[in-house]
Amino acid sequence: MLKLAGILAGYTGPLTVCIVPFTAIQEGIRKNCPEDYFTLLMRRSMCRIAQKIALRNKCGAVISGESLGQVASQTMEAMACTRAVLDIPIFRPLVGMDKEEVVAIARRIGTFETSILPYEDCCTVFTPRHPVTKPMLPKVEEAEKGVEWEAIESEALRNLEWIEVMPLAVNS
Numbered sequence: 070m071l072k073l074a075g076i077l078a079g080y081t082g083p084l085t086v087c088i089v090p091f092t093a094i095q096e097g098i099r100k101n102c103p104e105d106y107f108t109l110l111m112r113r114s115m116c117r118i119a120q121k122i123a124l125r126n127k128c129g130a131v132i133s134g135e136s137l138g139q140v141a142s143q144t145m146e147a148m149a150c151t152r153a154v155l156d157i158p159i160f161r162p163l164v165g166m167d168k169e170e171v172v173a174i175a176r177r178i179g180t181f182e183t184s185i186l187p188y189e190d191c192c193t194v195f196t197p198r199h200p201v202t203k204p205m206l207p208k209v210e211e212a213e214k215g216v217e218w219e220a221i222e223s224e225a226l227r228n229l230e231w232i233e234v235m236p237l238a239v240n241s
Contacts, residue, residue, distance in 0.1 A: 075237030076180050088230040089118055094221050101215030104197045108142045109204055110213050112151045118222055120155050122229070130158040136171055137164050146203045153206055 074086045091111075098110050119131045135143050142151070152159055163171055175181035 071232065071234060072183050072237065073180055074232075074234040076178070076183065078234050079236040079238075080178065083233060083235050086232045086234055087122060088232065089115075089122075089225050090228045090230075091115075091225060094216075094225060097216045097221050098213075103212050105199050105201045106204070106209065106212040107197045108140075108200050109147055109150060109209060110216075112142055112147075113154045113209070113213065114218065114222060116151055116154050116159070117218070118225060120157055121222075121226060123157060130160050131155060132160045132162070134163055135161045136166050136168070142200065144202050146205070147201075150204045150206050150209045 071086060074084060078084050091114075094114050095111065098107055098114075102110055116131060123129070123131055135148060137143055137145065137148070142148075148161075166174075172181060175184055
């Protein structure tokens with residue numbers, strides 16, 4: 070992830086990566102929520118946390134790399150359920166691109182090879198066998214009732230790690 074940030078910093082200049090400890094949140098979801106909602110509930114939690122970080126840093130929006138229909142959590146219905154937790158705008162610059170377009174951009178800017186390296190992140194470890202693809206907001210809100218979101222998300226926010234990333238040289 071930091072190597073990807075270094076490559077992107079070649080385009081943006083030095084940047085700061087904020088690492089959010091998410092294990093307790095994942096465990097809370099796993100213990101208290103229906104499996105088919107795991108990914109969607111994680112994304113909702115990530116958005117709530119991202120909004121709090123954005124507001125603390127005087128940012129007026131959250132930006133996401135979602136591309137419509139690429140995975141179960143990126144259907145129109147799922148994206149609407151994720152958006153529902155935010156009070157600030159969410160920008161999705163890749164939303165209308167298909168996978169080939171995103172891959173072509175990643176190859177052009179030098180992030181593709183790094184982005185496909187094997188890495189067990191929260192999305193791969195907690196992937197449900199049969200994720201809900203057309204969620205209804207009332208059912209999503211019901212599915213997340215068993216978790217003390219404020220407590221576990223506040224704990225994650227208390228333990229953020231900020232890393233300054235300088236541009237990396239990329240082989241063209």
